[in-house]
Amino acid sequence: MHNEALIPYLxxxxxxxxxxxxxxxxxxxxxxxxxxxxxxxxxxxxxxGQARNWLEYAAELLDDGSDADALAFRxxxxxxxxxxxxxxxxxxxxxxxxxxxxxxxxxFAMLQGLIGSRDARIAGIAAKALKEVTYHLRRSSExxxxxxxxxxxxxxxxxxxxPALWRFSVELAAGSDNEVRLAEAGIAANPAAVGADWLKQVxxxxxxxxxxxxxxxxxxxxxxxxxxxxEHLGLLLAEMQCLPRAYPDATW
Amino acid sequence: xxxxxVETGVKRVKSLEEMSPEERNFQEKIDAEIKIEAKNWMxxxxxxxxxxxxxQHAHSEIVGMLPEGNxxxxxxxxxxxxxxxxxxxxxxxHGLYLYSAMETLGADRDEEIAKLHSGKAxxxxxxxxxxxxxxxxxxxxxxxxxxxxxxxxxxxxxxxGPYSRAMIRICKEESFHQRQGYEILLTxxxxxxxxxRDMVQDAINRLWWPALMMxxxxxxxxxxxxxxxxxxxxxxxxDELRQRFIDQTVPQLELLGCTAPDPELKWNAExxxxxxxxxxxxxxxxxxxxxxxxxQERVATRRQAIEDGAWVREAAVAYARKQxxxxxx
Numbered sequence: 001m002h003n004e005a006l007i008p009y010l011x012x013x014x015x016x017x018x019x020x021x022x023x024x025x026x027x028x029x030x031x032x033x034x035x036x037x038x039x040x041x042x043x044x045x046x047x048x049g050q051a052r053n054w055l056e057y058a059a060e061l062l063d064d065g066s067d068a069d070a071l072a073f074r075x076x077x078x079x080x081x082x083x084x085x086x087x088x089x090x091x092x093x094x095x096x097x098x099x100x101x102x103x104x105x106x107x108f109a110m111l112q113g114l115i116g117s118r119d120a121r122i123a124g125i126a127a128k129a130l131k132e133v134t135y136h137l138r139r140s141s142e143x144x145x146x147x148x149x150x151x152x153x154x155x156x157x158x159x160x161x162x163p164a165l166w167r168f169s170v171e172l173a174a175g176s177d178n179e180v181r182l183a184e185a186g187i188a189a190n191p192a193a194v195g196a197d198w199l200k201q202v203x204x205x206x207x208x209x210x211x212x213x214x215x216x217x218x219x220x221x222x223x224x225x226x227x228x229x230x231e232h233l234g235l236l237l238a239e240m241q242c243l244p245r246a247y248p249d250a251t252w
Numbered sequence: 253x254x255x256x257x258v259e260t261g262v263k264r265v266k267s268l269e270e271m272s273p274e275e276r277n278f279q280e281k282i283d284a285e286i287k288i289e290a291k292n293w294m295x296x297x298x299x300x301x302x303x304x305x306x307x308q309h310a311h312s313e314i315v316g317m318l319p320e321g322n323x324x325x326x327x328x329x330x331x332x333x334x335x336x337x338x339x340x341x342x343x344x345x346h347g348l349y350l351y352s353a354m355e356t357l358g359a360d361r362d363e364e365i366a367k368l369h370s371g372k373a374x375x376x377x378x379x380x381x382x383x384x385x386x387x388x389x390x391x392x393x394x395x396x397x398x399x400x401x402x403x404x405x406x407x408x409x410x411x412x413g414p415y416s417r418a419m420i421r422i423c424k425e426e427s428f429h430q431r432q433g434y435e436i437l438l439t440x441x442x443x444x445x446x447x448x449r450d451m452v453q454d455a456i457n458r459l460w461w462p463a464l465m466m467x468x469x470x471x472x473x474x475x476x477x478x479x480x481x482x483x484x485x486x487x488x489x490x491d492e493l494r495q496r497f498i499d500q501t502v503p504q505l506e507l508l509g510c511t512a513p514d515p516e517l518k519w520n521a522e523x524x525x526x527x528x529x530x531x532x533x534x535x536x537x538x539x540x541x542x543x544x545x546x547x548q549e550r551v552a553t554r555r556q557a558i559e560d561g562a563w564v565r566e567a568a569v570a571y572a573r574k575q576x577x578x579x580x581x
Contacts, residue, residue: 025333028321028340029553032561034314034351038344045337052330069329093564149574150567157563243328243386251443252328252386252436 014054015082021047046132073244085168094157101140109197113189149209255308256468262479287413290356310350311375369555380544387455393433395463411484467494
């Protein structure tokens with residue numbers, strides 16, 4: 001399989017983890033409890049670490065002198081390949097946790113597919129990440145249950161968060177043609193299976209606290225896999241990339 | 253020092269002869285270096301002093317996340333971002349650990365945090381200074397964590413068992429943070445550009461004196477020290493610790509190729525210590541009173557986080573209760 005198929009796939013994995021990690025960094029000092037300060041930073045740390053692994057591999061395949069940092073800090077939003085879901089603003093804790101849960105459920109299914117990848121490097125990174133994401137998914141599932149089945153207010157907030165994020169689930173439910181081909185070659189996770197596992201997990205957790213599961217989301221105009229993002233990513237990157245952009249010759 | 257001015261409420265240290273049998277028994281244990289544990293008898297003033305000191309220490313860990321959180325979204329490389337995230341996570345953990353130690357004394361975490369938010373409880377003055385450049389992340393690690401370690405290494409031998417054990421655990425992680433902070437500065441000085449070197453010197457200029465203030469007032473203006481020392485809550489005076497910090501930090505400063513913003517700083521061969529200039533004590537007391545550059549923002553941010561999160565905590569409690577009822581049925 002050619003690198004031009006594999007690189008965008010590695011970027012989908014790496015960029016999604018990085019952008020989700022960046023959003024979690026924004027919570028620092030603002031979480032609803034000290035335990036949550038710890039947990040949000042812990043999950044973010046795992047994700048940024050995973051992003052570095054995926055981006056390192058992508059940079060090696062690119063073989064143009066770039067490294068993981070160059071990919072993270074010198075690419076514009078049109079070159080970013082993350083899911084639209086993870087670039088959405090944090091909103092309140094219900095939005096943050098719903099976003100985390102949707103992402104974790106997808107991420108978990110993806111990594112389960114990837115631990116058997118014929119690409120040993122991918123299988124290795126996925127095996128390490130899966131241990132972390134198993135914990136992430138357990139945690140965000142429990143928060144969806146607590147908020148959905150907690151007080152009237154927390155339930156109302158969940159009922160507002162779900163439809164606001166649901167339209168971005170199109171990207172979780174189906175992959176690109178490129179991914180289908182990579183999956184057929186035994187390298188990528190099967191996107192249809194990932195989508196089905198994702199929905200099953202979401203449906204089960206929602207049902208446990210009687211949160212209504214929306215109908216499958218229809219086509220969405222933008223596509224993170226093609227670098228067609230919402231307006232939120234540009235601002236996120238402006239903040240994240242400001243130092244390497246302002247001091248291009250610097251060593252940190 | 254993360255707890256730099258702790259009221260003991262005691263005007264004069266009693267002699268053994270003046271003490272009640274209980275007090276004398278307690279003091280003799282202290283003098284024999286036997287640790288005081290949660291269930292042991294202790295003078296009320298000892299208990300209250302420790303609650304104040306440990307809660308100040310815990311609050312400092314939590315408020316101390318904010319100046320670093322200010323740069324975690326802007327860390328300039330993945331490695332630096334990961335280091336900073338790990339450090340912030342450790343600090344939240346230290347806060348939890350210290351609140352637990354404090355609760356062994358019968359204090360309530362939420363009540364003590366409410367005192368922080370109302371301005372009644374203090375935290376280390378250092379966190380009322382803004383972080384204005386990436387170099388501040390290095391300088392905070394090196395100078396601020398460095399000063400905290402000098403204090404905490406001694407507190408590993410503090411007389412109250414749970415506090416002493418918290419310090420042993422926390423010190424290991426703090427030393428790691430300090431080395432990382434220094435390495436950030438060293439990288440910028442040795443491998444960076446002129447703009448980066450200027451950034452480092454500027455960070456040191458801004459944080460040098462505030463770091464020295466972390467050890468609290470000079471001994472002659474430290475009325476609470478005598479009792480804290482007699483109880484062996486404190487093991488060394490503010491000025492002794494400050495001198496030790498300066499003596500060990502100046503060579504590191506020289507290795508960086510930077511200078512301190514103190515024209516009077518020089519080696520005194522006779523004393524075997526560095527001499528240094530007078531601290532701006534007016535500034536120290538102003539910052540402690542709440543008039544520092546970031547006092548209002550820091551407390552407002554913490555208060556806001558807890559107020560905004562009330563519905564989340566209520567949901568967690570309500571859900572846990574429902575689950576309990578379900579299991580009982």
